[in-house]
Structures are given as structure tokens and as C-alpha cells.
Amino acid sequence: MVKLSKRLSLVAEFVPYGSKVADVGTDHGLLAIALSQSKHAKVVACDINKGPLETAAENINRYGAQNIELRLGNGLDCVRPKEVDVIVIAGMGGETIAQIIQRAEWVKSHEISLILQPMSSANKLRRFLYTNGFDIFKEKAVYDNKRLYSVMQVGYTGEIRSVSPLYFYIGAMGNNGGIWEREYIKTKTKQLKKRAKALETVERKRSEYLELLDIIEQLEEIQMKDD
Numbered sequence: 001m002v003k004l005s006k007r008l009s010l011v012a013e014f015v016p017y018g019s020k021v022a023d024v025g026t027d028h029g030l031l032a033i034a035l036s037q038s039k040h041a042k043v044v045a046c047d048i049n050k051g052p053l054e055t056a057a058e059n060i061n062r063y064g065a066q067n068i069e070l071r072l073g074n075g076l077d078c079v080r081p082k083e084v085d086v087i088v089i090a091g092m093g094g095e096t097i098a099q100i101i102q103r104a105e106w107v108k109s110h111e112i113s114l115i116l117q118p119m120s121s122a123n124k125l126r127r128f129l130y131t132n133g134f135d136i137f138k139e140k141a142v143y144d145n146k147r148l149y150s151v152m153q154v155g156y157t158g159e160i161r162s163v164s165p166l167y168f169y170i171g172a173m174g175n176n177g178g179i180w181e182r183e184y185i186k187t188k189t190k191q192l193k194k195r196a197k198a199l200e201t202v203e204r205k206r207s208e209y210l211e212l213l214d215i216i217e218q219l220e221e222i223q224m225k226d227d
């Protein structure tokens, strides 16, 4: 059995048993292998580069994994609508993940569950999701390799809700009282305080500064409730 990092283990945990999965940006293919072996998933594993697909093919061979099809292509271009019910996009920047989703109109379906794990710009990804009819149903944090990562389960609702900018920073983390979710919120608060301090005396950034103060206050309230 393949052993996943803590980050990829949390991603795998979000995938229901027996799913038909697209693993976009599969790279080494280890997640696809783990899903096929421990979740009985059928996986279309895609990557934009040939090299990673060659490594994935070697790993599939090495672990004797089945039910994985490797495909070369940009984002979801190589996946046909209705072919999958779960789309995993992990280990890429939040803006790249948003672009991949935006390019595939068919993802706007109530039948599809997206499991997303941004390496950076999670706030930009969440903003894109909330303003394009998607909702974050579940979100957890994991500490791996000296970093905190977010993993979110997202679905299309078609409803464009006006959410507080607070949710661009913490998504659905506030609904989850676990140790790493609390740590994520604490870290985000520290980062925003630092940013607010830097803007304190910049007159042309006044409205951004005031918005940040408001968000920080809401974050502190969430943390007080948790204590």
C-alpha cells in the first residue's frame, strides 16, 4: 500500500468510497494510487506535463494499482463531462485552481464534488468560489512539513451569496473546532494584523485597512467562542 503525506491523506479522506475521480495535476500519481487501492475509486489522473505522467506510470506499476487511466492535458480538458463525480485539484496555487475550474463550464453541476487543496492564495480561490455560485461545504486544516494546508470540499449551488470577506480568509474552517482549524484561524489573524499594521498610516489604503480591522475583530470573536 502506498503511504501518503499528511496533506494528501487529508485530501484522500475527503473522497467518498467508490467514486469516479479526476485527479488534476496528478504528478507522481500517489494520490490516484491510494484512492484506487483504499477507496475502490476509478481514477482519471491528468497532468499538463509528460514527465509527471511517466513517473505516475512507474508508480502505478510499482504498487500494482488498477483502475487508473493517465491522460495528458491542461486542467479538465482531458476529462469528459459525466465521466467523473469527484474532481481533486491538489498541490497547485489557488489562482491556478480557480482558472482550471473556470475553463470547464460543465463543473457547474450539482452532481460534482470538488476537493481542493491550494498551496497558496487560498483566499483568492475562496473568493472565486463564493462569487461564482460554488459553496464550501466542509473545510479542514492539516499541518505537514512545517506548514498548515487547507483542504475543502466544494459544490456548485448556483447561488451567488454575498458573504462577508471574512470567509475569503477562513472559508468553512470556523465550523470545525479541530486543533489545526483553530491554528489556521489564529495564523490568519496574525497575518492580517501584520498587514493592517503596515497599512495603518497609508491614507490611500484607508478602506482596505478598515475592512481588515473588521475582519480581525470577527476572527477574534470566533476564537473567543472556541476557548
Ligand SMILES: C[S@@+](CC[C@H](N)C(=O)[O-])C[C@H]1O[C@@H](n2cnc3c(N)ncnc32)[C@H](O)[C@@H]1O
Binding pocket: 008, 024, 025, 026, 027, 028, 046, 047, 048, 049, 052, 073, 074, 075, 076, 089, 090, 091, 092, 096, 100
Ligand atoms: C506540485 S504538483 C502536485 C501534485 C499532487 N497533486 C500533490 O498534491 O502532491 C503540481 C502538478 O500539477 C501539474 N499541473 C500544473 N498546472 C496544471 C494544469 N493546468 N493542468 C494539469 N496539470 C497541471 C504539474 O505538472 C505538476 O505535476
